[in-house]
Amino acid sequence: MGSVQIQCTRCKNVFRDRAARLQDGYSRQCPSCEVVLFFTEDSQHPFVKRAMRNARKARKEQREAEAVRRAAPEPRLAGSRSFAGRTQSAGRED
Numbered sequence: 001m002g003s004v005q006i007q008c009t010r011c012k013n014v015f016r017d018r019a020a021r022l023q024d025g026y027s028r029q030c031p032s033c034e035v036v037l038f039f040t041e042d043s044q045h046p047f048v049k050r051a052m053r054n055a056r057k058a059r060k061e062q063r064e065a066e067a068v069r070r071a072a073p074e075p076r077l078a079g080s081r082s083f084a085g086r087t088q089s090a091g092r093e094d
């Protein structure tokens, strides 16, 4: 989950790496020709720029998916709180 395609700037081989790792200052070796690729936000190389852009997009989508998962249990918590309140007021009436 959350991996992006990277194209080697030297041998043009395409491989994949995790979007979470592909951030400014990251470097890794091409599995094919073993050249070290550097990933920086200000890179002028179109292959590097594309990989950085795809990684940013993948991380954003992952954050949004996590935010939706975290937000989901909240309505249930609010529901149990109002239920407890009703039980208390019913006790006072007795």
Ligand SMILES: [Zn+2]
Binding pocket: 008, 009, 010, 011, 012, 013, 030, 031, 032, 033, 034, 035
């Ligand atoms: Zn290569």
